[in-house]
Amino acid sequence: DGGITQSPKYLFRKEGQNVTLSCEQNLNHDAMYWYRQDPGQGLRLIYYSQIVNDFQKGDIAEGYSVSREKKESFPLTVTSAQKNPTAFYLCASSSRLASSGANVLTFGAGSRLTVL
């Protein structure tokens, strides 16, 4: 079945450590995204990538880094520079609605990061 796989589902990190969240998709989508979700705040865009070897900052990119070396993969690194990293992280990829040209996002199951 086609879909998006995020790993790990749960991750614990000590302060000062970098951590990398994995995101793999087999939907053959060109665009991929990372969102952060905090209680009551909805989804906020961290980074997105429209094509391999290219990515752009979203609204809250500070303290995060990404790479897009393969179409299927879009890992997110939460660095020690991120002051409040405890959150639920969602990866997504997108295909266009043919009629409107707007992108429809398909999400992974999420990764919950807790900083101890």
Place this chain on the structure above:
Amino acid sequence: GQQLNQSPQSMFIQEGEDVSMNCTSSSIFNTWLWYKQDPGEGPVLLIALYKAGELTSNGRLTAQFGITRKDSFLNISASIPSDVGIYFCAGPMRGSNYKLTFGKGTLLTVNP
């Protein structure tokens, strides 16, 4: 920036009741998307709307694209316990068909 305002923020209903929630913006949107997020999971697309005035159903769900293109409504009929979750509206950010902006969600609790 473009903001989507969802209301209500949360709802507590009894099984079998109908539910209505809405999403408004000061900006015009060409597409409205409604997602549902089960606890601890990623959001799943429920309905996509791409024409002003459009009314679309998906089982017990009905969504409408407001005629002004600044709002959308989602209705759930005869709610069941598995309807529990967070419902998000979303639309493409101005100037970018790649990026979506999301509302803050409506948390729905259904009491059996």
